[in-house]
Amino acid sequence: MSLTTRSFIARPTATGYTGVYVSFDGMPASKLPLLITAFQYRFGRDLEAMTRHLVDDVAIGWEELGSDLLDGAPPGIVAALTGGDAWPSRTLDNLMTLDGSPPTRMTVTESTVANMDVEWGYVLRPSGVEVFPTNYAVAGPVVSWDADPLTDFGNPASWPTVTPARSRAPSTASPLPARPGTSRTTARL
Structure with missing residues (x-):
């Protein structure tokens, strides 16, 4: 599991989603427990407050989502998820552009994801977190907030998982064929 696995966190829109870039540790094995625990404890099941914090209130993007998102969770869960370590969430405030202009927000949408250097996406839906690898133009499972x-x-x-009551907006990303000897589902996950 690479800590440099890039991802994004997004809110649903009428056409798909809009979100922000996250630089480090984007694998589902680390992002899903963090997001589910943050929803259940730190944000008290207030999806709008969580989405504002993770998506809307970020100027550029996230360098890393930290253990501070576990605030309020039982100590046993925190210890199991962090191994006893603590680290803060950090935004990408230290970026510099070649021409000296201020950096712009690293927005990811269903229209731009194919051109972004991200491997996983996490859309914060009312029923749960939709998680999908971005190199496939197929909807991923929605993992329940419960x-x-x-x-x-x-x-x-x-x-x-839960079955979302929605239709998937078309993606501009090209689906990759399954690797020989694997099913389509296995190849994309």
Whole structure:
């Protein structure tokens, strides 16, 4: 698991989603427990407050989402998710442009994701977190907000999912064929 796996966190829109870039540790095995725990405890199941904090109130993007998102969670969950370490969430405030102009927000949408250097996307939906690899133009599972944050999210077969009551907006990303000898689902997860 690479800590440099890039991802994005987004809110749903009428055409798909809009969100911000996250530089480090974007794999579902780390992002899903963090997001589910943050929703259940730090944000007290207030999806709008969580979305404002993670998506709307970020000027440029996130360098890293930290253990501060676990505030209010039971100590056993925090210890299991962090190994006892603590680190702050950090935004990308230290960027410099070649011409000296201020950096711009690193917005990711269904129209721009194909041109962004991200591997995973997390859309914060009312029913749960939609998670999908961005190199496929298919909707991913929506992992319920009621999921146990200690679920093995490194094993997609164990994800507690819900069926969203929505239609997927068309993506501009090109679907990649499955690797020989694997099913389409296995190849994309």
